[in-house]
Amino acid sequence: MTRLIPLLALLPAPAAAAGFERPVPAAQTATTEMWFAIASLALILSLGAVQWLIKNR
Secondary structure (H helix, E strand, C coil), X not given: CCCHHHHHHXXXXXXXXXXXXXXXXXXXXXXXXHHHHHHHHHXXXXXXHHHHXXXXX
């Protein structure tokens, strides 16, 4: 038991959290801008389709 206490006292040391490092913001690439444009168009088209379905109800 006396050998176990120092071991348990040292055990949490490796589990200590590292300091927080702020992420560096990255610029948007052309690929991300293209996918954003596609998603925006899909959203607009789906909203138009919902409006058309409700209007023809």
